Amino acid sequence: MSLDIVQMVLVTVLAAATPLILAAIGELVVERAGVLNLGVEGMMVFGAAAGFAVATETGSTGLGALGGAGAGLLLAALFGVLTVGLAANQVASGLALTILGLGLSGLVGAGYVGMKRDPAPHLHLPGFTDLPGIGRLLFGQDAFVYAALLLVAGVWWFLWRTRAGLTLRAIGDDHTATHALGLKVRKVRFLAVLFGGACAGLAGAYLSLAYTPFWAPAMTAGRGWIALALVVFASWQPLRVAAGALLFGGATVLQLHAQAAGLGLPGQLLSAAPYLATILALVLLSLGRRRGGSLAPAALGRVFAPSR
């Protein structure tokens, strides 16, 4: 019996962690290529609105997920043109992207406020899903959760086991030298930015199609920023992104349960917990590292303009 309660809690933790995993694993690839895209929140919220709109119009959650990813991709393409193509400041462009994404999400989502959908279907394998204790956790999630975990494994494999992954990391560490070697710095960076955008859009679509199956303005509530912090927290390592996201998912779920249980603490303090936890995590990380040099890709955030 108590095992089932543990399972229930773990299932909700995994659900809360999934959007963070999706957005953060995409941003990790972008940052490994040397680009800092602060527009994750904007791409995510636009993905949430577009995903919900597409799913409602077509009646298909799968197409909705694609729509969300496409919306993130679209904004990311704009970011790529600005920062990779036109050598614009990455921090400022990312902020612009967030503001633009919030505005666009309001425009796209305006007609869908208050509508509800059935949440994305969960896997059901007769026999397996009914296993006590672990059945629902392992065999009863929705497709987004499995996609997120597969993406983490895929990105890990790509970055550390393929030549293209090595190229991408090298470009993130020194764009001048890799350019001199004849590697296509701008092309790789642009593709990485697109990948990150699609992941952020998918993360948004998860929120509006599976996590809370409705669209509400600004429903991402800073998750995009937490995903950015998560990449730093994970020291730019894919597997640590998943671990960190589960930690934050746990904090979110704990906060919700504490609020429901009525601990006598003000609700606002509990709502602030994930943001305070993010700051605390960043502080602890840097305390642990003790100024031993930054683990960030060396070219992160630096403008690259090849000349003849």
Added chain:
Amino acid sequence: MRLDLLPRARRSPWLDLLAPALAFLAAVLIGGIAVAALGVPPEQAFLTYFVAPLSEVWSLQEVALKAAPLALIATGLAFCYRANLWNIGAEGQYVAGGLAGGWVAVAAHGFQGPTFWILPAMLLAGTCAGIAYAMIPALLRVRLGVSEILTSLMLVYVAQLLLDYMVRGPLRDPQGYNFPQSVGFEDAARLPLLMEGESLHAGVLIGLLGIVLAALVLARTLFGFEVRAVGASPRAARFAGFSDARLTLSVFAISGGAAGLAGICEVAGRIGQLQPEISPGYGFTAIIVAFLGRLSPPGILLAALVIALTTIGGEGAQIDLKLPLDLTRAFQGLLLCLVLGADVLTRYHVRIVPGGASTRVTP
């Protein structure tokens, strides 16, 4: 096809002006297409957004009232951004300032005796709270190397929740029928109106004063030179003996103080009490204003007027043309994207090369 960017030997002042103007034109053009797609004649929308707010006294005052906090916050942010430091939590510092200053007003409510000190104390408390709140990300960066981008932003959510808690709890008006708001401030705790019966209040003058002061500091003092030097060449500045830590703390103090002052001016001016929402996103919009104004105080003033104009126009368009308010935000975001993109013209010769031959690196 390939795009080559060749660094310009020196910046042309004409291009510095032309690039944002071109970006603005492009944004208006794209906005016009979007408006047409929503079924509204673009020329009518143009009149509502950019001309109508300028045609009446009350809406002109609204533009000034909106532009003042934007320009004040953006001027403060310009110090940070010029020094390549990224305080993006001005919204939180604004809320902290409004909350602390408003707290003074609530505490002094019903005070028997001389009341001349209340308003100055509020302004001081608001500014100091903004500075103190900005010190958190600044100190974390200086002492521990924690990214100021993420911490300053996380603190925005914390400040908003703190304000929400205060107006629903300790600072709630006991006679307020359980509405989440403080008592209405007494006259001694309100910024005076500049003209009887109008909406323009003294906060606009305070904002202008702050901007002029900041412009002088940036242009005429050693500290201002330091900020500009670090932004232009961090390595050279370090060789010149400028301290990173001191500079970081200073520019964060300036931007936090400006945001806090803007917050308390809005609370003591237009709003007149504390409530859960005391900012329509001024802290974030100010980021657009700072870049649109090319991080220079005169440019920022102009940019703040343009953004305030589109915001007031957007409210008018919502009422008159049934255009969604989010269109304005999308337009502002797009405008910022285009301004940043157009910047390429001022820094590089752009050459489009047909075909895709590889390039060689110049050292």
